[in-house]
Amino acid sequence: MATLTMPVEEKKKTYEQEALITGAEAIAIACKLANVDVVTAYPIRPYDTVMQYMSQLVADGELDCEFIVAEGEHSQFEIVKHASICGARVFCGSSGVGWMYAMEALTVSPALRVPMVCMVGNRALDDPGAFGVEHNDALAVRDLGWLLTWVDSAQEALDTALIAYRVAEDRRMFVPLAISCDGAFLTHSQSLVNIPTAEQVKKFLPKYDRGCLLLHPDNVISVAPQANEDWVMEIRRQNYEVTERACNVIREVYAEFEKTLGRKYGNPFFEEYMTQDAEVVLLGMGTLSTPVRVAVRKLREQGKKVGFVRLRWFRPFAGPEIAKCLERFKAIGVIDRDFSFGSPNLSGVVATEVRSAMYTGAATRPPVLDFICGLGGREVTVPDVEKMTEIIFEAAKGKAQPLTQWIGLRG
Amino acid sequence: MGQLFAVELIYRGVFQKTLAKNITRGIVLAAHNEGKLGISFGRYGDSPERNGIPAKSFAIVASDGQTLEAGMAQYEPKQVDLTIVLDDTLCKGAESWAWYGLHPVHHALKPGRTLIVVSLQDAAALLKLIHRREEPYKLGMVKGIASFSGMWVYKDDHTDVRILGAIAKALPELVSLQAVEKFIEDKLKNPLKVTSARTAYERLTTTEVKPGQGSAEELAQYTFPKWEDMRLGVSIKGQPQGGPYENPITHEVGGFRPVRNELFKKYTTRSFRPVVNFKTCTKCTLCWLNCPDASFDVTPDGTYDANLEGCCGCGICEAVCPVKDCITMVSESEFHDNDSQWVRFKKDQDAYLKWLEKTIEKREPIEKRSQGFRYRGQYKEQVPEALEIANAEARQGD
Numbered sequence: 018m019a020t021l022t023m024p025v026e027e028k029k030k031t032y033e034q035e036a037l038i039t040g041a042e043a044i045a046i047a048c049k050l051a052n053v054d055v056v057t058a059y060p061i062r063p064y065d066t067v068m069q070y071m072s073q074l075v076a077d078g079e080l081d082c083e084f085i086v087a088e089g090e091h092s093q094f095e096i097v098k099h100a101s102i103c104g105a106r107v108f109c110g111s112s113g114v115g116w117m118y119a120m121e122a123l124t125v126s127p128a129l130r131v132p133m134v135c136m137v138g139n140r141a142l143d144d145p146g147a148f149g150v151e152h153n154d155a156l157a158v159r160d161l162g163w164l165l166t167w168v169d170s171a172q173e174a175l176d177t178a179l180i181a182y183r184v185a186e187d188r189r190m191f192v193p194l195a196i197s198c199d200g201a202f203l204t205h206s207q208s209l210v211n212i213p214t215a216e217q218v219k220k221f222l223p224k225y226d227r228g229c230l231l232l233h234p235d236n237v238i239s240v241a242p243q244a245n246e247d248w249v250m251e252i253r254r255q256n257y258e259v260t261e262r263a264c265n266v267i268r269e270v271y272a273e274f275e276k277t278l279g280r281k282y283g284n285p286f287f288e289e290y291m292t293q294d295a296e297v298v299l300l301g302m303g304t305l306s307t308p309v310r311v312a313v314r315k316l317r318e319q320g321k322k323v324g325f326v327r328l329r330w331f332r333p334f335a336g337p338e339i340a341k342c343l344e345r346f347k348a349i350g351v352i353d354r355d356f357s358f359g360s361p362n363l364s365g366v367v368a369t370e371v372r373s374a375m376y377t378g379a380a381t382r383p384p385v386l387d388f389i390c391g392l393g394g395r396e397v398t399v400p401d402v403e404k405m406t407e408i409i410f411e412a413a414k415g416k417a418q419p420l421t422q423w424i425g426l427r428g
Numbered sequence: 429m430g431q432l433f434a435v436e437l438i439y440r441g442v443f444q445k446t447l448a449k450n451i452t453r454g455i456v457l458a459a460h461n462e463g464k465l466g467i468s469f470g471r472y473g474d475s476p477e478r479n480g481i482p483a484k485s486f487a488i489v490a491s492d493g494q495t496l497e498a499g500m501a502q503y504e505p506k507q508v509d510l511t512i513v514l515d516d517t518l519c520k521g522a523e524s525w526a527w528y529g530l531h532p533v534h535h536a537l538k539p540g541r542t543l544i545v546v547s548l549q550d551a552a553a554l555l556k557l558i559h560r561r562e563e564p565y566k567l568g569m570v571k572g573i574a575s576f577s578g579m580w581v582y583k584d585d586h587t588d589v590r591i592l593g594a595i596a597k598a599l600p601e602l603v604s605l606q607a608v609e610k611f612i613e614d615k616l617k618n619p620l621k622v623t624s625a626r627t628a629y630e631r632l633t634t635t636e637v638k639p640g641q642g643s644a645e646e647l648a649q650y651t652f653p654k655w656e657d658m659r660l661g662v663s664i665k666g667q668p669q670g671g672p673y674e675n676p677i678t679h680e681v682g683g684f685r686p687v688r689n690e691l692f693k694k695y696t697t698r699s700f701r702p703v704v705n706f707k708t709c710t711k712c713t714l715c716w717l718n719c720p721d722a723s724f725d726v727t728p729d730g731t732y733d734a735n736l737e738g739c740c741g742c743g744i745c746e747a748v749c750p751v752k753d754c755i756t757m758v759s760e761s762e763f764h765d766n767d768s769q770w771v772r773f774k775k776d777q778d779a780y781l782k783w784l785e786k787t788i789e790k791r792e793p794i795e796k797r798s799q800g801f802r803y804r805g806q807y808k809e810q811v812p813e814a815l816e817i818a819n820a821e822a823r824q825g826d
Contacts, residue, residue: 102661130661191661230661237666244662245473247528251655252662 038210040203043171044136044196045070047178048080050218054105055083057093061115062148063200064138071108090115094122094133101131102232102240106182106225109133112200113140116154126193127162127256129241130230132185133193134178138204139303139354141393149394150199152302152355156331156366162256164194164263165332167302171210174198176280179218183270186225189262199354201394202304213278221277263333286335287342288327291317295324297409298343301352302328302367305390305397309352312402323406334370340378343371347413348384350405352424354391362420365389384412390424401425429498430491433459433602434505435595436536438522439514440699441474441481443576447514448476448485450588455487458592458611459603464489465496471504474524477579480697480740482522489602508536510599512591515574516547517699517760519557521647529650530696532559539563542598542634546570546587548817549761551635556764560642567635570594570628572818574699583807585814586624589616593628605629624815643764650691675728677774682728688737694721695766698741700757700797702734703787706773706780708754715745715755725770733770756788757797 038046045067048056056075058068074080083100087093090111097107111119116137126133141151155165164184168174177196185194198204232240244252264286271285282288290306291313292298299309306327316323326342343349353365360369368387375385388405391397401424412418435455439448449470456466466489470476474483486504490496499505513519513533521530534543543565545554551567558567575587589612596605605626612621659665670686702715709731716724716732723738724745734745734755741760749755773780 128662229659230663232663237668238659238663239666240661240663242662242664245524247473247652248658251653251658254655255658255660258656 034212036210036212037207038171039066039205039207040168040171040174040198041066041136041138041205042070042207043175043210044178044198045074046212047175048108049074050213050215051106051179051182051222053080053082053108055085055097055100055107057085057087057096057107057109059087059090059093059111059115061090061112061140062138063140063198063204064110064112064115064136066138066204067110067136090119091122094119094126094135097133098122098126098129098131101133102129102227102230104225104227104231104233106186107133108135110136110138110195112138113154114143117142117157120157123158123163123193124161125241127259128252130191131193132182132191132225134181134185135193135195136178137195137197138200139197140200147393148200149392150201150303150354151392151394152197152353152366155195155197156355158195159332159366162192162259163332164190164192164330165197166194166330167197167199167328169199169203169304169306169327171203171206171208172280174203175210175212176274176278176282179213179222179278180267180270180274182225183222183273184263184267186223187266187270188226188228189266190259191227191230192256192259197303199304202307211280217278221274260333264335267330267333284338286328286330286333286338288329289342290325290327292324292326292342292346294322295346296322297348297350297406297413298324298326298346299350299352299402299405299409300326300328300343300367300371301354302331303354305352305354308397308399309402312399312406315399316403316406321406321410323409328367331367331370334374336370336374337378339371340375343375343385344379344381344383346383348386348409350386350388350409352388352390352397352405354397356389356392362387364421368421384418385420386412386418387421388424389421395425397425430495431464431601432491432495432499433487433489433510433599434499434508434536435487435489435510435512435602436505436508437485437487437512437514438518438533439483439485440518440574440576441476441478441483442579443480444514444574445476445483445579446577446582447575447587448483451512451514451591452485452487454588454592454608454611455595455603456489457615458607459489461607461610461614462604464491464603465493466490467496467500471524479742480699482518482524482696484522484524506536507538509538509541509602510595511537511541511543512595513543513545514587514591515576515699516545516549516554516557517574518696519545519547519554520643520760521559521645521696523696528652530648532561532647534558534561534565537565540565542566542568543637544568544570544591544594544598544632546572546574546591547761548573551633553761555637555642557761558637558642559647560640560644562639564639565637566598567637568594568598569633569635571631571633573814575814576699577807581807583810583814585807585811586621586818589621589625590628590818593625594632596625597629597632598634648693672728673725675774676771680728683726683730685725685735686722688735693737693766694723694740695736698736698739698760700741700743701736701739701760701763702741702743702745703756703758703784704732704734704769705751705754705756705784706731706733706770707777708751710751710754712750714748714750718744718748720744725768727770729770731770733768735768736766753788756791758787758791762787762790
């Protein structure tokens with residue numbers, strides 16, 4: 018069993034410190050700092066690392082919470098759903114088919130306005146039984162009112178988990194939020210992380226106050242009654258309202274985070290790397306950012322003006338901003354660590370969203386190519402990225418390229 | 429645009445679900461014998477799988493496909509050429525499972541058209557129940573016991589074809605008696621049913637109802653909230669607990685009355701109601717404990733008053749009450765208000781007990797009640813009797 022890298026005698030101290038921890042561990046520490054009330058767990062790789070760290074925090078007396086190991090993911094998410102409606106700050110998570118097994122509980126949470134914060138350790142959907150990263154698990158809830166964010170480092174995982182509680186529990190929001198961490202690359206690799214103090218976090222993160230939506234004997238309400246066709250559309254419209262507000266709330270919370278905890282993330286929705294004078298860009302989510310950044314630097318040395326845009330928030334999808342950002346490039350290559358079989362142009366999910374955003378929001382029509390890459394945890398290599406860039410440059414020169422290509426595939 | 433007809437059929441959930449479907453199907457198939465096209469459907473927002481809930485089925489028939497499509501391009505017809513009520517206790521109005529106010533049974537009926545009711549009562553008695561309206565209409569009576577069956581069992585007592593026969597009389601443009609007979613011969617293959625349809629055709633009695641004639645009860649209205657006014661999180665305000673209440677005569681305070689949902693009163697979901705003898709009540713609590721809808725108020729006397737806002741008429745209280753004739757279920761058509769029986773008892777004990785005696789004489793023995801299915805073959809046994817009553821009553825009406 019992996020252990021927290023902090024020496025035991027130092028664990029209870031509250032000073033800011035640097036630790037060598039995994040992405041999963043970073044999220045567990047964030048939950049401790051957020052002082053969560055109810056945690057539910059059910060083991061599945063790679064999510065279960067966070068469950069392991071959480072249980073250790075509880076066992077060591079560092080975190081006082083209900084830690085419930087459910088009999089399956091469906092119950093796992095149902096339990097936190099109910100706890101959250103009763104006013105508890107909750108944490109849970111899953112991976113791959115475990116997440117899918119919880120689907121019924123996942124679909125009801127947005128309408129019930131449950132601000133549950135979850136970690137999805139991204140994993141390929143079975144079959145074949147595989148542990149490696151693919152984004153289709155978390156993306157399965159993309160249309161249901163969940164907020165979805167992808168992080169690419171343990172530091173960002175910790176910070177985003179704190180941000181997540183503040184965003185999800187904002188009165189204007191009250192919706193579930195999933196933080197996606199790429200299986201293995203982030204959940205299982207340790208890197209150096211700055212851990213804020215409990216005092217700092219307390220300043221940043223107000224108490225969860227559900228107000229008149231609290232299920233409590235002193236506030237008698239009934240949640241989730243049966244409704245017929247005269248009610249459902251209005252309820253959906255209420256969730257639409259949340260997604261309309263989401264970008265502003267997220268922007269506010271990042272600004273507040275910077276003010277209170279000091280780390281600056283710039284644009285919350287996406288991170289630009291070497292794009293200033295770039296002619297073409299790559300765009301992707303999650304830990305593939307590492308080989309992409311290395312390749313970009315290498316290509317820059319060769320005089321090739323390429324940049325990278327890493328998407329942080331997939332829901333809400335900051336469409337107008339992304340379109341405005343991308344319209345200045347001659348060609349765009351989206352790297353999809355997912356698939357959307359039968360979609361327009363047979364592209365992945367992210368490319369389809371980017372094209373849709375640009376159709377309405379961009380002043381220009383640069384080609385948007387899609388690269389299906391790194392499925393099932395396959396390595397996205399620096400040469401892969403060089404190859405993609407080459408193809409994008411060809412497109413930028415006006416040479417037609419296939420809209421969807423598989424990169425790193427044998428054959 | 430060709431000819432278009434819409435028929436609304438109001439029935440009781442579960443008990444008449446199959447019957448309702450058979451009738452609206454029969455309308456479409458019979459009309460099809462004359463070259464017309466049609467569809468038959470139930471209102472999806474109703475809950476026909478809940479005991480006694482007023483529910484609706486429709487038949488839309490047209491002379492051609494495009495006209496039919498024009499008639500179908502709405503959730504349900506807003507105006508109908510014929511309304512059929514399969515249980516006369518529904519004459520007090522219909523409200524669906526998702527409550528949005530009380531609708532009179534003729535709310536969609538075009539002026540001058542016919543409302544057909546299956547009943548053993550006469551038109552004058554029914555007009556005490558049916559709400560008044562400004563437009564005149566006709567009240568057609570099909571004499572007979574309301575045909576109730578179960579979720580999985582169907583009582584084939586010819587009510588379906590008797591209604592079809594009555595329709596042919598009331599609205600021959602929709603379907604002729606010949607077309608109805610041909611449908612029965614071809615599809616139901618039962619010559620006795622042809623006779624039943626023809627008899628009902630011949631014996632449909634119709635009364636002209638003038639504007640303003642009928643019950644003056646005020647209709648409970650409901651306005652849907654806008655999306656931004658609705659509570660978030662698919663939550664609704666719960667009911668406070670309730671507490672003691674006042675005896676309106678002595679002003680003595682006591683007992684316990686739970687607070688009930690203001691918007692969901694179960695008046696029209698009942699076909700029976702409990703009548704309570706407060707004098708013989710031993711305060712044993714069994715009715716109060718067993719009522720699935722918490723519809724009993726504990727009176728300041730410690731007896732139990734069936735609060736008709738909450739009562740759906742299931743009869744469990746009668747079944748569990750250990751005292752003879754202390755709680756008796758009586759047909760809803762005998763009553764014209766939902767007032768507290770206990771308050772009436774307190775006002776004038778003797779008058780109440782006299783009324784009680786008279787009222788519970790009208791009860792039917794449990795084994796004769798149409799709700800529910802008690803043993804295999806029960807419905808089959810009831811059919812000849814139902815037919816006989818229908819015909820005998822019809823003869824009286826001649």
